[in-house]
Amino acid sequence: MEEKIYKKEDLFTGPFQIENDNEYLPILKFILKELRHSENLMGYSDDFKNQIADYIGKVIELIEEYYQGKLENALSIAKELIVPFGLSHEFAVTTPLKSVEIGTNGASKCNEFFRSRVCDEITNYTGEEMNHVPFSKREIMCTQRFSISGLPSLYVGNTSYCCWLEMGKPEAHKFNVSPLKLPRDSRILNLVFPFQMFSELKQKYCNKSKSDENELILIKLMILNIATSFRVTQTNRTFKSEYVIPKCLMLACLDRGLDGIAYYSKRVENELYAAPAINITMFPKKDGKDDKTTLEKNVKIGNSFNYAIYKEIKNIDKSTVEMEDNQNLKDCKVFIDSAGTDIFYSALGFYDFDRYLLQSFKSKD
Template structure:
């Protein structure tokens, strides 16, 4: 393969999510696509040898972990993914506090990467760093749900926990999204009358950032060109670019979607669930990732980002009261009463204003509602600005409601 200058990098051949028809295709597609990625990275000029070596090593660890899993050596499969992740424990772009994660605040927390001139879609980076993040969770049903019902499935009901992308059967996990829209997508577009949503405020957890796609890499290359006369900023951007290039195969391996519905085991969840099993070893609380329900990952940030938080029982195997059925972290979570989408629309929908809380607009609405590609979603087979949807109005309405602990965690 001919050598390619770094400023001409183009990873559009590695669009995510990757759609397959059958489970049996997963391993071979993963192997071929990651090998193609490795060869492409090796063809780049001005890429460090250490980056090339890490890309090769990471790809080998991913492929071998799947092979180990197929051979029933789950412990060794997990160990390979753990060895991969351990390389990045000090990389604050990949592993950071929730409040400083690229997955939710974009590049705002990384001042060393930014131009002194304001970027086009940002009012003030300083404001982006302090404005509260917004998270949502949905439940389906016609019941009158309470706040506690919007938390994870209680430990006493493990039989209800099915396999999901970042959780295994019987082990509760709290799944949140940055908008009600992504919750709706993840639940396969349910009817309005059964779609109930709460807004969440979270403690400052430690998060693994898997919100990375080819466009982010391409844009970082543009920054190298922009900062060619600023040695410090150029070096910081090169450092980030190398980290992204190295971790990209792991993101890619977790971004497959298989069309077959009636399955007891899902091949595309193997690497994701191995990552989840590594979190305790690394003292990480959760994983941020782009929804695989979107047509392409470049339309995921910021409206379609998910957060999976592992729920720990902390040796509470005997349930003396209602609180014991939930993870300790839930005591530090504030949330709103759930709101039904159909009832919201009947109340006036986009004509309904609400200002009970201090904040009246969600993070993504406040900072990403201009006419830019980042603000587009697919709805009704066409692209539309998210701010013009009923979902955006729904988000803002719920976000402005009072957030508080579930009643079971309040001192009587």
């Protein structure tokens, strides 16, 4: 399938919205070809550039093999793609206590996250009900970006705003959110690396020993970020091409012993404003001792709280509710309004909702 020209003001800034499923591969080819010849990669050695070209070639090959029904080959390539990151690379593999960030635009440096459920009526869910779909009910688990049908996953967001986006921006009375803590030793593949932030991220992560090696790893993560950041508007699809690489990466991470994948929400308009919209999908695992998974045992989840109820509470002095010091999202840009004004996360009601949920959760420890 030949590449197809993709016109966008900021070519490398996701998410990349396209109309039809069959445009995914040719447009991905075009963007990655342009990346190889971008200003950011000028000045590198031919050997360095060849390694980038080889990596891009593997990404494209994975999709083409999958399209031909060679699923084993596609998964094998996915495993190759994550080999450079190991199990504990300083920024490619993060933990809930490390920084998962977008450039210098803010970071979530904690093991406290949020999970939501939508219901037509105001509902109070228990923490157990807010966990992942149990393996005994795998038949209700559908395919999502980083998970496959029949294999439960635990999707969490770093803010209630992120959860709201992922649930399709539901009305307040339908939106129920729980705070939760992930296991501190979780090893998570970090794909939150926009190519447009290359200079800033290079300065932050690649000024130490192994600089060339880290620069190569940084660009590889950015390539995977691009390949997994497409949004297709075509409706009535039973197959989604933009999910091929994410699903294969999920299976490869699971096979390698990683616990999850971090990525920015593809429901934002611009990934550079996605610091308060970072998702982590965690992989439930059985330890063989009983029916419960490691996440059912080790993830602490609070009972849900309804957003409409929260907004109706009049006697909360929100100024006294301390935001956890591991959340640095107050001054992160969320979007630019029609007048060209920067809107910061602290201006949204979700910011105080986060604070309330975390404080309530903390008080019950």
